[in-house]
Amino acid sequence: MTAQKTSKFFRSKSFALIAIIIVMIIAFTLGNKNYISAGNISGFMTNISTAGLLAVGMVCLLISGNVDLAAGTEACMAGIFVATILGSGMPWPVALIITILFGAAMGLFNAFLVNVLGFMGFIATIGMSSVYKGLALVVSNGINVSISNQGFYPLGAYSIQMGKFALPLPFIYTVVLFVIYGLILKYTKFGRSIYLIGGNRNAARLAGVSIKKVSTILYINCGAIAAFCGAVSTAKMNSAGPQAISGTEMDSIAGAVLGGVSFMGGSGGLGGAFIGLFLISAFKNGLTAISLPTYWQTVAQGGILLIALVVDYFGERSRVSALKAEAAQAA
Amino acid sequence: MKKVLAILLAACMVVALFACGGKTDPTPSADPTPTAATTPGGEEKPTPGPTTDGVPLGKILEGDHAGREKYKIVYMCNTLAWAWNAAIADTLGKLGEPLNYEFTAWAANNDFDAYLNNIPAFANQGYQGFVLGIDDTLAQASMEACLEAGVSFVAESTTIMDKDGLCIWSSVQQAQVKNGGIAVQWLYDHWKDYWTDATLDGQKVGLIGLNYSAVSGINERKPGVEQKFAELFPDGKFFDGDLAALGTTGFSAEGGNQLSTQIYSQNPDIEKWFVVAYVDDWAIGATRAAEQQNITDKTLVVSIQADAFLAEMSNNYTGNVYVAACAVSSTEFAIDMANYLVATISGVATPETIWPEWNDAGGSYPRIQVEGTMITRDTYKDYLAKQAAMLP
Structure with a gap:
C-alpha cells in the first residue's frame, strides 16, 4: 500500500513541479547565495501572500467550473473601502469585518449575474472588474488613500521573529486558509459537491446537488476572501491605491492551473495550487536575485510556465499509459 | 425580466465607467514660480515671463474669457489611476471656470x-482643445488624428518627434533627467541629517532606482538618477528596480514593496540604502518594505513627484525613511497647457509663435520642461500654500 502511494506520488503532477522547484532553487542559489537567506525567504513569503490569498477563493471556484476574473479588482476596491471607513474613525476590527461583508456582497452580485441572469462567469466578472476598478478610482479620486489608524498596520506588516528569520503574518493567513479550505474540499460533503458540479453538472443535478446554491456560496466566498486580501494588503502598505492588486488574480489562476486545477472544473486541489503558485513566485524572486534584465525576466516567466506545462504534459501521458496498461492487465 | 435586468445592469456599468472618467478631487502640487528652468539639453534658461504673444507660463492667462463662447477641452490619458494624471485632470477641471471652458477627462x-x-x-462632439497624455508610441498617430480633426492640442509629458528626433509639436513635460539628478543630489547633501553618526563606505552604499521602463516618460528619469549617483558615489552600487518585470501589477505601491523587499533582502552586504522612486506611489512600497525588513535605520527613500509624500505627511507620518520628494507642480503643468489651448483656440497665439524661447534649436515648437523642487517634512506646508495660491 505504501509502495503504491509512493509510486503514485512520483507519477503525480506535484512531484514534477516540486522537482522543478528544487532544481530552480539550486540554480538561483548558485547565482546568488542570498537567494536562500532568511531575509529573502521572509520577503518571498510576504510577496506570495497576496496572490496566495486570492488563490484560495479562486481555486474553489475553478474546481466548480466557475471563475472570478474580478477577484483582483474586488481586493483593490475592498482596500479602498477599508481605508475610507478607517478614515471615519471606525475601530479597525469592525472595519475589517464590514470590509469582508462588503467583499461578500461583491461576490453575491457576481453570483447574481451568473446564476440568476445566466451570464457566463468569464464575461460577467470581466465586466464587474471594470466596474470595481472604476469605482475604486471614483472613491479614491485616483490617488492613494493613506491610513492614520496605526492599529491596523500590524494586520499586514507584523512578523513573528524567530532568530534571523521573520515569519510574516500575511503568509500565516495564507497557509491557514489553504489548510482549512483544503480540508473542506477533501473531507466534506460540500467539498465533494464542488468537484461534482465542476466535473459533470448533469450528474451533480441528478445527484441532488443544487448547482446554483453551491456556485453562489463559492462566489460569495471568493469575494469575501478577496476583500480580506485587499484589507491585508492595505494594512501592509498603510495605504490603499486604486491600482493595487488588480491583475494579481492572473498569477493566482496561473499558479492554480499549473498546480493541476483544471480550468474546465472538476479536478485539482489547493495543495497543487500552492505548489504552482510557489513555483511562479520563487522563479520571479530568483530572476531578481540574479539581476536578469527586465525584459528577459518577462520572457523567462513565460518560459518557466511552458517548461512546467511540457513536463506536466509528458507526465500526464505516462500516467494515461500506465492506467491503460493496468486496465488491459485487469481485463 | 432577465432582459430588463440585463439592460439595467449594462446601463449601470456604462454610467459607472463614465463616472470614472469624471473629475477628481484636489490634489496637491506645485511651486508657483513659473520655473521650467532648463532646456532639453540641460542648458539653463531665464525664468520665462510673458511671451511675445502675452501668454504666460505658470500663471493663468488674463483676458475677457467670460465674454466669449465656452470652449470644450478634453484630457485624454491612458489611465486616471496614476496620481499624476489624476492631479492634472483635477487642476484642468478647476481652471475651466477662470478660463471659461467645459472640461472632460478620458482614460484609454x-x-x-x-x-x-x-x-x-x-x-465631432464639439471639443476644440485636446491635452494628449499618451506614451511615445501613440504620439505621432495622435498628432495626425488631431491635425485631421482640426483641433488645438498639446502633448502632456511626451515629446512628439519625427523620425529624425526633431520636436514637431508643442508639449509640456517634466525635466525628467534633471529631476532625477536633483533627487540624488538631495540625498547626497542630506543623508547626514538622518544618519548622524554614520560614515559611508562607498562600496557598501546601494541605490535602488524604482523604475517602470515600459513608460518612456518615467524611464527618462533613470539616466539622471544613475549618472548623478555614479558621480557622487563612484563606488556605490546601483540597482535598477524595474517594476515592468512585475507586469501591470508592478505599477503600484504593492509592486514597489515587492521589488524593494527582494532587493533589500538579496543584498545584505549593502550597509546603507538610498531609494529613488521615479513615481511617488512606489516610494510608499519601498518605505513599508524597509519597515517590514527592520532596516529603517539604514534606508532613506525619496521620490520624484510628491503626491504620495504629501499624503504621508498630512497623515502624520513620523518615520525617517520616506524623507523627501522632488515635487513637480501638476498645477503649473495644467496652467501651461490650459493657457496654451485657450490661446491657440482663440487665436491669441499659434503653436509656432507661442513660447518661442522654449523651442529646440532649429525647431518651431516649444517643449516646456517643468523642474522639480525638493520638499521635506519641514517645507511641504509652504509648498502647498504656494501651490494653492496659483489657483483662483
Whole structure:
C-alpha cells in the first residue's frame, strides 16, 4: 500500500513541479547565495501572500467550473473601502469585518449575474472588474488613500521573529486558509459537491446537488476572501491605491492551473495550487536575485510556465499509459 | 425580466465607467514660480515671463474669457489611476471656470485603438482643445488624428518627434533627467541629517532606482538618477528596480514593496540604502518594505513627484525613511497647457509663435520642461500654500 502511494506520488503532477522547484532553487542559489537567506525567504513569503490569498477563493471556484476574473479588482476596491471607513474613525476590527461583508456582497452580485441572469462567469466578472476598478478610482479620486489608524498596520506588516528569520503574518493567513479550505474540499460533503458540479453538472443535478446554491456560496466566498486580501494588503502598505492588486488574480489562476486545477472544473486541489503558485513566485524572486534584465525576466516567466506545462504534459501521458496498461492487465 | 435586468445592469456599468472618467478631487502640487528652468539639453534658461504673444507660463492667462463662447477641452490619458494624471485632470477641471471652458477627462486604460478613435469622436462632439497624455508610441498617430480633426492640442509629458528626433509639436513635460539628478543630489547633501553618526563606505552604499521602463516618460528619469549617483558615489552600487518585470501589477505601491523587499533582502552586504522612486506611489512600497525588513535605520527613500509624500505627511507620518520628494507642480503643468489651448483656440497665439524661447534649436515648437523642487517634512506646508495660491 505504501509502495503504491509512493509510486503514485512520483507519477503525480506535484512531484514534477516540486522537482522543478528544487532544481530552480539550486540554480538561483548558485547565482546568488542570498537567494536562500532568511531575509529573502521572509520577503518571498510576504510577496506570495497576496496572490496566495486570492488563490484560495479562486481555486474553489475553478474546481466548480466557475471563475472570478474580478477577484483582483474586488481586493483593490475592498482596500479602498477599508481605508475610507478607517478614515471615519471606525475601530479597525469592525472595519475589517464590514470590509469582508462588503467583499461578500461583491461576490453575491457576481453570483447574481451568473446564476440568476445566466451570464457566463468569464464575461460577467470581466465586466464587474471594470466596474470595481472604476469605482475604486471614483472613491479614491485616483490617488492613494493613506491610513492614520496605526492599529491596523500590524494586520499586514507584523512578523513573528524567530532568530534571523521573520515569519510574516500575511503568509500565516495564507497557509491557514489553504489548510482549512483544503480540508473542506477533501473531507466534506460540500467539498465533494464542488468537484461534482465542476466535473459533470448533469450528474451533480441528478445527484441532488443544487448547482446554483453551491456556485453562489463559492462566489460569495471568493469575494469575501478577496476583500480580506485587499484589507491585508492595505494594512501592509498603510495605504490603499486604486491600482493595487488588480491583475494579481492572473498569477493566482496561473499558479492554480499549473498546480493541476483544471480550468474546465472538476479536478485539482489547493495543495497543487500552492505548489504552482510557489513555483511562479520563487522563479520571479530568483530572476531578481540574479539581476536578469527586465525584459528577459518577462520572457523567462513565460518560459518557466511552458517548461512546467511540457513536463506536466509528458507526465500526464505516462500516467494515461500506465492506467491503460493496468486496465488491459485487469481485463 | 432577465432582459430588463440585463439592460439595467449594462446601463449601470456604462454610467459607472463614465463616472470614472469624471473629475477628481484636489490634489496637491506645485511651486508657483513659473520655473521650467532648463532646456532639453540641460542648458539653463531665464525664468520665462510673458511671451511675445502675452501668454504666460505658470500663471493663468488674463483676458475677457467670460465674454466669449465656452470652449470644450478634453484630457485624454491612458489611465486616471496614476496620481499624476489624476492631479492634472483635477487642476484642468478647476481652471475651466477662470478660463471659461467645459472640461472632460478620458482614460484609454491601455486600449490604444480607442484612444485614436476617440480623438475624432470628441472633435465631432464639439471639443476644440485636446491635452494628449499618451506614451511615445501613440504620439505621432495622435498628432495626425488631431491635425485631421482640426483641433488645438498639446502633448502632456511626451515629446512628439519625427523620425529624425526633431520636436514637431508643442508639449509640456517634466525635466525628467534633471529631476532625477536633483533627487540624488538631495540625498547626497542630506543623508547626514538622518544618519548622524554614520560614515559611508562607498562600496557598501546601494541605490535602488524604482523604475517602470515600459513608460518612456518615467524611464527618462533613470539616466539622471544613475549618472548623478555614479558621480557622487563612484563606488556605490546601483540597482535598477524595474517594476515592468512585475507586469501591470508592478505599477503600484504593492509592486514597489515587492521589488524593494527582494532587493533589500538579496543584498545584505549593502550597509546603507538610498531609494529613488521615479513615481511617488512606489516610494510608499519601498518605505513599508524597509519597515517590514527592520532596516529603517539604514534606508532613506525619496521620490520624484510628491503626491504620495504629501499624503504621508498630512497623515502624520513620523518615520525617517520616506524623507523627501522632488515635487513637480501638476498645477503649473495644467496652467501651461490650459493657457496654451485657450490661446491657440482663440487665436491669441499659434503653436509656432507661442513660447518661442522654449523651442529646440532649429525647431518651431516649444517643449516646456517643468523642474522639480525638493520638499521635506519641514517645507511641504509652504509648498502647498504656494501651490494653492496659483489657483483662483
